[in-house]
Amino acid sequence: MTGRRLTLFSLLLAAATICGMSTTLRADDGGPALRPSSFDYPAPVPGSYNLPPIKPAPDGTVLNLKGREISLRSLMAGRIALLSFFYGSCDDAHGCPLAIATLMSVFQAANEDPQLPRRLMIISQSFDPGRDTPAAMAKLRTELLDGPHTGHHGASGPGGGTDSPSVPWEFLSARSEASISPLLQAYGQALTRGSGNDAEKIAHLLRVYLIDSNGMIRNIYGVAYMNPDVLLADIRTLLLEERAAGHPVN
Amino acid sequence: MSYMRACLIALFGFSLLLPGGVHADETCQSPYMPKITGVEEFVYVWTLGMNGIGDGHDKLVTVDNREGSPTYGKVISSVSTGGQHEAHHGGLTDDRSQFWVGGLDDSMIYIFDIKSDPAKPRLVKTIGDFVEKSGGVAGPHGFYALPSRMLISALSNKDRTGQTALVEYSNEGTHIATHWMPGPGRPYAGLENAGKADGYGYDARVLPRRNVMLTSSFTGHENYMRPLGDVMGDKEAMKKFGSTMIVWKLHERTPAKVLEVPGVPLEVRFAWGANNNYAFTSTALTSQIVLVHEDSSSGWQAVPVADIGNPKDLPVPVDISLSSDDRVLWVDTFMDGKTRAYDVSDPFKPKLIYEKVIGKQVNMVSQSWDGKRLYFTSSLLANWDKTGGDNEQFLKAYGWDGKELKPRFEIDFIKEGLGRPHLMRFGSSKLY
Numbered sequence: 218m219t220g221r222r223l224t225l226f227s228l229l230l231a232a233a234t235i236c237g238m239s240t241t242l243r244a245d246d247g248g249p250a251l252r253p254s255s256f257d258y259p260a261p262v263p264g265s266y267n268l269p270p271i272k273p274a275p276d277g278t279v280l281n282l283k284g285r286e287i288s289l290r291s292l293m294a295g296r297i298a299l300l301s302f303f304y305g306s307c308d309d310a311h312g313c314p315l316a317i318a319t320l321m322s323v324f325q326a327a328n329e330d331p332q333l334p335r336r337l338m339i340i341s342q343s344f345d346p347g348r349d350t351p352a353a354m355a356k357l358r359t360e361l362l363d364g365p366h367t368g369h370h371g372a373s374g375p376g377g378g379t380d381s382p383s384v385p386w387e388f389l390s391a392r393s394e395a396s397i398s399p400l401l402q403a404y405g406q407a408l409t410r411g412s413g414n415d416a417e418k419i420a421h422l423l424r425v426y427l428i429d430s431n432g433m434i435r436n437i438y439g440v441a442y443m444n445p446d447v448l449l450a451d452i453r454t455l456l457l458e459e460r461a462a463g464h465p466v467n
Numbered sequence: 468m469s470y471m472r473a474c475l476i477a478l479f480g481f482s483l484l485l486p487g488g489v490h491a492d493e494t495c496q497s498p499y500m501p502k503i504t505g506v507e508e509f510v511y512v513w514t515l516g517m518n519g520i521g522d523g524h525d526k527l528v529t530v531d532n533r534e535g536s537p538t539y540g541k542v543i544s545s546v547s548t549g550g551q552h553e554a555h556h557g558g559l560t561d562d563r564s565q566f567w568v569g570g571l572d573d574s575m576i577y578i579f580d581i582k583s584d585p586a587k588p589r590l591v592k593t594i595g596d597f598v599e600k601s602g603g604v605a606g607p608h609g610f611y612a613l614p615s616r617m618l619i620s621a622l623s624n625k626d627r628t629g630q631t632a633l634v635e636y637s638n639e640g641t642h643i644a645t646h647w648m649p650g651p652g653r654p655y656a657g658l659e660n661a662g663k664a665d666g667y668g669y670d671a672r673v674l675p676r677r678n679v680m681l682t683s684s685f686t687g688h689e690n691y692m693r694p695l696g697d698v699m700g701d702k703e704a705m706k707k708f709g710s711t712m713i714v715w716k717l718h719e720r721t722p723a724k725v726l727e728v729p730g731v732p733l734e735v736r737f738a739w740g741a742n743n744n745y746a747f748t749s750t751a752l753t754s755q756i757v758l759v760h761e762d763s764s765s766g767w768q769a770v771p772v773a774d775i776g777n778p779k780d781l782p783v784p785v786d787i788s789l790s791s792d793d794r795v796l797w798v799d800t801f802m803d804g805k806t807r808a809y810d811v812s813d814p815f816k817p818k819l820i821y822e823k824v825i826g827k828q829v830n831m832v833s834q835s836w837d838g839k840r841l842y843f844t845s846s847l848l849a850n851w852d853k854t855g856g857d858n859e860q861f862l863k864a865y866g867w868d869g870k871e872l873k874p875r876f877e878i879d880f881i882k883e884g885l886g887r888p889h890l891m892r893f894g895s896s897k898l899y
Contacts, residue, residue: 257676257677258676258677258678261678261716261718261719265719266716266718266719266720266721267644267720269635269643269644270643271615271616271637271643272637272639272641405562405615405638405639407562407564409899422501422561422562424614424615437614437615437616438614439499439561439614440499441498441499441675441676442614442675442718447718
């Protein structure tokens, strides 16, 4: 199962890398007439708009790759964070794999930015702890971040590049479904766990959260917003805001 | 899994577990929420209270649409909100767990849980400080789901005029931001055709792949709470109606262009087609279908494309509904109680293909995702509805075979002691 999941992600990442996100998102090739497909508009200019605070980012206890319990919020430690809830067995190409692929695009672009590796982090938090164990998450992380397609400069650990700093990307599990449930509820991450023949599936809304360095949620993205250029514009808008507020930008 | 099902799952980002494939709702919902592509089980009706009818209070009425059910076509739930608030519009949250409805008179907002038991909505939260939290906005009208938040398009302000705003709330019910409509005294840098901005608001809809939001314009509390005859006879009052639409940059929430659309443009319906960069609206006072489209050289434009009935007769177009294949546009006209179907395959040349009198008066229309079922309600505003024998208050359900509307069931909201039915939304237990 784990191997299949990793292969799925690899294929998707390769597709996203080769074809670009617009192609990945297209849904007009003979299917029903659908509205949000590709993103055919320029990303907004960072700092030309506001991102009003939505609510404090909830905290909860999760498991890191070593199986140790940690506080989700403490992990962010004053950084801007992109937080995505997902599960590794998701077979909806426009669900979790899309979120991962979008985050990968952000990750690649951010690693080319002189400021972002020190100010941004990415968190992929599984809501399927039964299958997405810390060991499975570690394997997934290796597959995703240690390939030549990532632009990652030798990832032996979060931000642990050997050549130049890299954006930390944490993959997290949880002790149990019961332990992760309050966190999901607090964020508003809707999901329904399957039963019977669909027991392995988890129905869920795709959501990615942008959290500022003060721990406030500043934007929430769904499928129609899975545009890495827009996410980057929002991140840079927060950076400009920090600078204007006198926050030391490394 | 069918290709359709796969694509809809992909589009709306909600992987459903159901073998039957229930995704959709009517075709005019936010693109951010899952849709019911099968048969809707329930119709939720936000209903105005009427003095002497039942408890007289505004209420959320639930109608059973499950064929074969012993209560098919009947009211199976009614939840009173205690008072008359000028119930009008409402909307579902992006996860379809809640139904938000508003009162145009006192700006109350009621949030119903429709997930725990879709057959029996439960009032779980009341927002009573909308005016205060929003910075003076009043008359919460449209409720449109954005990811984890609700976009509320309002009609008025604390001074009861029509200068108003878009207001964002989190799904938890906390105020996030207020975006005032551009108008006199409210300039926005870089706004094209800014001199024509009138500050009125009504509907708000989005086209995410073009980063576009489109708003329309109506009038303020000082007009919509007056008897219609009084307003029509007051020349100064008649000057206080909207004649613009605003094209916004969606992500930035900044207005980009003012479109001149005389005659009070109301409902906005974007096309669904992946390459269809256009929306329809109808104008209440000039009785026209207006196409708002993106021109490759001139940007977004508004152009009248058809008259609705005889504009000189003031049929007063109200709600419209565009089919999911962008081919049929339904238009209700309040005064003659008619609905009209237009073939809008060529959006620049709508063709009238069908018309039917639904009742003495008709206002809202909602259709299923497959376009095979349509629902009509009768009430416009408490003080604008017809009186005496013409004041029919109903929900009527029809089947549509592409040629004719065939009755399925109807409910007399006065005989049932309910009131004036207005906005409808669909529900299904199979969504959860």
